[in-house]
Amino acid sequence: MCNAPYRSRTAPAFRHTPALPAMCGRTACTLAPDEVSRASRYTDRSGTRRRPRWRDGDGDKYRPSYNKSPQSLSPVLLSQRHFDKNAPVDECVLAAMRWGLIPAWFRENDPGKMKYSTSNCRSDGLLERKSYKDPLLRGQRCVILADGFYEWKRQEKDKQPFFIYFPQTEGASVERAEGQEEVGLHEENSEDREGDDWTGWRLLTIAGLFDCWKPPGGEDPLYTYSVITVDAAQNLKGIHDRMPAVLDGEDEVRRWLDFGEVKSSDALKLLQPKNILTSHPVSSLVNNSRNNSPECLQPVDLECKKEAKPTGSSKVMMSWLKSCTPSKRDEAQAEPQGGETDPGSRAS
Numbered sequence: 001m002c003n004a005p006y007r008s009r010t011a012p013a014f015r016h017t018p019a020l021p022a023m024c025g026r027t028a029c030t031l032a033p034d035e036v037s038r039a040s041r042y043t044d045r046s047g048t049r050r051r052p053r054w055r056d057g058d059g060d061k062y063r064p065s066y067n068k069s070p071q072s073l074s075p076v077l078l079s080q081r082h083f084d085k086n087a088p089v090d091e092c093v094l095a096a097m098r099w100g101l102i103p104a105w106f107r108e109n110d111p112g113k114m115k116y117s118t119s120n121c122r123s124d125g126l127l128e129r130k131s132y133k134d135p136l137l138r139g140q141r142c143v144i145l146a147d148g149f150y151e152w153k154r155q156e157k158d159k160q161p162f163f164i165y166f167p168q169t170e171g172a173s174v175e176r177a178e179g180q181e182e183v184g185l186h187e188e189n190s191e192d193r194e195g196d197d198w199t200g201w202r203l204l205t206i207a208g209l210f211d212c213w214k215p216p217g218g219e220d221p222l223y224t225y226s227v228i229t230v231d232a233a234q235n236l237k238g239i240h241d242r243m244p245a246v247l248d249g250e251d252e253v254r255r256w257l258d259f260g261e262v263k264s265s266d267a268l269k270l271l272q273p274k275n276i277l278t279s280h281p282v283s284s285l286v287n288n289s290r291n292n293s294p295e296c297l298q299p300v301d302l303e304c305k306k307e308a309k310p311t312g313s314s315k316v317m318m319s320w321l322k323s324c325t326p327s328k329r330d331e332a333q334a335e336p337q338g339g340e341t342d343p344g345s346r347a348s
Contacts, residue, residue, distance in 0.1 A: 004088040021307060023147050024068055024119070024120055024151070024227050024243075024244050024329045025069065025070065025119065025120075025125050025150075025227060025303050026067060026068060026147040026149065026150040026286065026289065027068045027069060027074065027144075027147075027148070027149045027150070027262060028065065028066050028068060028146060028147045028148055028149075028150070028163070028186065028296065028297060029065060029068060029074060029075060029145060029146045029147055029203075030064045030065070030066055030147055030174075030297075031064060031147070031200075031201065031203070032064055033054060033060070033062055033075075035200070036075045036094065036203070037051055037052060037053065037054065037059070037202050038051060038063070038198045038200075038214075039145075039198045039200060039201065039202075039332055040052050040075075040077055040092070040094065040145065040170050040203070041197060041198055041302060042092055042236050042250055042253070042254065043090070043250060044090045044242070045089075045090045047133060050091075050092075050095045051187040052077060052093055053090040053093060053094065054093075054094045054095070054096075055080075055083065055094065055095050057095045057098040057192055058094065058095050059096070060096070062074070062075055062096040062266075063097040065173075065292055066292050066293055066294060066296040066297055067150075067161070067286055067289050067291060067292045067296045068099070068146075068289075069099075069289035070099045070100045070117070071099060071100055072098070072099055073094070073096045073097065073098055073099075073201060074097060074099055074144055074145070074146070075094055075095075075096060075144075075145045075259065076093055076094070076095050076096070076142045076143065076144055076145065076208070076210065077092055077093075077142065077143040077145060077205075077253070078093060078095060078141070078142040078210065078257060079091070079092060079093070079257050079259060079260075080092065080093040081259075081260065082140065083237050084103045084216045087342060089258070089261070090254070090258070090261050092257060095161055095223060095260035096300055096310040097142070097210055097223045097225045098222065098223070098224045098225055099119055099130075099132060099224070099225060099227075099292070100114075100117070100118050100212050100226070101118040101121075101135070101209065101210065101226035101227075101303070102114065102128070102211065102213040102224045103118075103131045103134065103135075103211050103213065104134065104212060104213055104214070105130070105134070106213055107216065108263045109212065109215060109216050109217060109258070111155075111222065111224075115223040115246055115341045118131055118224075119215065119226060119227065120224050120228075120229050120326050121209065121226045121227070121228055121229070122228075122229055122230075122242075123229065123230045123245055125157065126268070127227070128210075128344070131211075131226075132209055132226065133210045134211075135209040136209055136211060136264050137262070137264060138258025140209055140211060140256060140259075141165060141207070141208070141209060141210075141256050141259055142208045142209065142211050142225055142257070143205050143206065143207065143247060143253055143257060144205075144206040144207075144208045144225060144227060144254060145176040145203045145204070145205065145223075145295075146203065146204045146206065147165060147203065147204065148163050148164050148165025148204050149163075149164055149165075149203060149204065149206075149244060150162065150163055150164070150282070151164055151236075151239050151240045151243075151279075152239075152240070152242065152294065153239045155212040155323050158233045158284075159321070160281055160284075160302065161281070161282050161283070161284060161287065162279045162280045162281050162282065163241070163244075163279060163286075163296075163297055163299075164236065164239075164277050164278070164279040164331050165204055165277060165278065165302055166202045166203075166204055166276070166277060166278070167276075167277075168201065168202060192254075193242065199334075204214070204244075204246065204277075205246065205248075205252075205254055206227055206228075206244045206245065206246060206247070207227075207228045207244075207246075207247055207270065207271055208225045208227050208228055209225065209226050209228065210223060210224065210226075211223075211224060227244050227245075228244070228271060229242045229243065229244055229245060229247040230242070230243060230244075230245045230271055230272060231243075231273050232273060233274055233276070233277070234273075234275050235275050235277070236277065243273065245270075245271040245272075246277065247269060247270060247275065248274055248276055252270055255267065256270055274316075280299040281299065281300050281302050282296060282297060282298060282299065282300060283295060283296070283298060283300050308338065311346055
């Protein structure tokens with residue numbers, strides 16, 4: 001494992017990869033860095049509620065986005081022991097990692113020379129490909145955090161995008177102070193309020209694998225991840241035959257991240273289709289990853305392609321988006337994207 005911090009400013013540039021998988025080719029994560037930390041609270045072995053901190057300034061590297069594509073940075077939760085062997089076994093940390101796993105053994109000087117996509121990896125093939133087998137056996141398991149993911153349903157003439165996420169509780173607090181003008185990136189005291197549970201948007205927790213690649217030129221190590229996929233749950237099969245491996249609840253997240261106590265063979269048992277997600281159709285605006293606005297998540301009526309009558313969960317979502325602070329909205333708009341168009345047109 002690499003112990004040096006990942007520095008995006010010195011990491012080699014990625015070229016756009018022309019062939020990307022259809023399955024889970026886009027996500028959204030609109031929470032600001034401080035909110036991601038608050039939304040990821042967990043209970044340690046002593047029963048204390050804790051808030052994971054961002055490592056080595058990664059909170060400044062991550063940018064919220066309504067339309068994240070491979071090669072962008074996403075918030076990832078993992079065990080602190082990957083970076084500090086003396087850390088408590090149950091301590092978690094947040095990192096900003098690039099989507100699309102670059103294996104540690106990759107010998108080219110440019111990650112863009114990868115001949116195949118590693119944005120997703122099938123759960124039933126993790127032990128068949130060295131790119132995934134090595135990280136799995138080293139315990140390099142992580143949890144990708146997102147508001148939800150997009151998937152495209154094939155139709156006769158086109159493909160209809162859907163946004164898929166955990167059901168949200170109507171009436172939940174949006175957790176933003178009235179009149180707040182700036183996201184609390186540097187509120188040192190706020191990180192110590194361990195008892196203040198998050199009651200805002202419930203983030204989707206997706207099982208993944210990560211690796212650390214050292215550029216041969218001596219630049220800073222690059223941390224990257226792959227989303228693990230499984231067969232689609234019954235309620236999502238009408239959209240796509242695959243889905244990300246969702247971890248439902250703190251216990252499953254803890255077991256997936258605890259590579260010291262939970263063996264790989266036992267952790268793999270957590271990767272099952274789960275009939276627990278909800279979805280709604282969205283505009284084709286999301287087809288191009290350069291489009292990065294709240295409209296990407298807006299429910300639409302498939303009959304007339306206009307704004308749909310909201311469900312309980314989608315009402316919570318729209319209320320949440322409206323509560324975004326101006327500074328956070330600017331950050332979301334500012335994240336650079338690769339300009340990929342309609343991943344639903346690509347082979348799974």
